[in-house]
Amino acid sequence: MPRMRQEKSQIHLSRNTCRMGGDKIYMGPLRGFTERPFRDAYAEFFSGVDVVLAPFIPLVTVDYINPSRLRDILPNNERIPLIPQVIGNSASQIIQMAEVLKSYAYEEINWNLGCPMPKITKKKRGSGLLLYPEEIHTLLSQVFENIDIRFSLKTRTGFQDTSLFSELADVFCQFPLASLTVHTRTGSQMYSGTADKEFLLPYLEKFSNTELIYNGDIFSVEDFETLKNLMPSISSWMIGRGLIRNPFLGEEIKTGEKKFNRNRFFSFHKMLNENVAKTSTSEKTHLNRMKGYWTQFRFLFNDRETIKNRILRAQSVKDFLVAAEEIIKNSGLQEH
Structure with a gap:
């Protein structure tokens, strides 16, 4: 393979920045992206992520x-600690799955209260359940009475709007959650618009006894810097699309250095393709x-639309790989 240009530069961080100390970075769950093929390739070539939250497992009523x-979370032997996530609205199904996950040596289960997809929300799952705080309370009461592994949840600020978040x-706060992740968009926003970076400010004291994880629109060191300065008491951060767009981002946040390296990204891409x-x-x-991955990878480079069109034109894996290698x-490179 021809030698590729290497880029290394310092990312400017303002003098008053609250830098990463004991802060923790979670890789957020994105179905179609962060399944095991991506996670294994990421762990081989990158660092910076401390914990991974797996894409959700739909709950069903079955005896076995x-x-x-x-299959996405078995065997339980990944290099970066993994937390399985489930989605549903039945306490008995969550309890059953918690027992199964414990049998595979998992120590925590995460409940998805944030998925915004209409096919999910119309069944009162994901963020669709946020319209019913009393039902959530009843479910959590039953779950905590019957499980003996850690239980965390990931939510949004509401479904249609944020009017119920105070009640939520x-x-x-009535339950000993292992952690609470808040994506600061509503369910109805899907992934459009922008996350509300200031939304959690009035709730920081209320959640002071819980590991509170901020999630939403962390695409660069500058985004992280802004949030960390705004909420220095938060020390856990979940990054979803930002880590797909730039797999070097976790390292860049923790070191303050631009880490993009063409050879490393090429090797990562090669392993991802094989997986x-x-x-x-x-x-x-x-x-x-x-091709789905390149809807995000293209943000690493200039001329994103040209790259997108070139990737989409590929009619075979062979043609795709030729185009990807050339890119x-x-x-x-896009400045981050």
């Missing part, structure tokens, strides 16, 4: 949970999954 439903916060190939049922599925080797 087939291990095939858990009162509910959450995706092994878990795809056809070349078309393989190709579409890799990685030669495209100008």
Whole structure:
């Protein structure tokens, strides 16, 4: 392979920045992106992430949970600590899954109260359940009476608006949550608009006895710097799309140095492609999954639309890999 240009530069951090000390970075769950093929490649080539929250497992009523439903999190041997996440609205199903996960040596289960997808929310799951604080309270009461592993949850600021969050916060504070992640968008926002960076300010004292994890629009060191200066008492941060767009971001936040390296990204991309190939049922599925990653990878480079169109034009995995290698080797870099 031809030698690729390497870039290394210092990221400017203002003098009054609250820098990463004992802060913790979580990789957020993104279905179609952060499944095991990505996680394994990420762990091989990057650092900076302390914990990974796996994409959710849908809960169902069954007498026996087939291990095939858990294939993304089995075996439990990943290099970065992994927390399985579930989605549903049944306490008995959560309790059953907690027992199964414990049998596979998992020590924590996370409940998804944030998914904004309409096919989920219309079933009163994910952020759709945020309209019903009393039902959430009842479910949590039953769960905490019947599980003996740690229990955390990930939520949004509400479903249609934020009017119920104060009531939801009162509910959450009644239980010994291992952590509480708040994505500071409503469910109805999906991923549009911007996250409300100041939303949690009135709740910092209320959640002072819980590991409070901020989530939403951390795409750069500057984004992190702004949030850390705004909320220095928060020491846990969840990054989703930001780590797909720039897998170096965790390292950049923790070191203050720009870390992009073409050779390293190329090697990561090669392993990711191999992992995706092994878990795809056809070349078309393989190709579409890799094209999906490039909806985010393109943000590393200049001329994003040209890159997007070039990737989308690929009709085979071979054509795709030729285009991807050329982009990685030669495209100008976006400033982060």
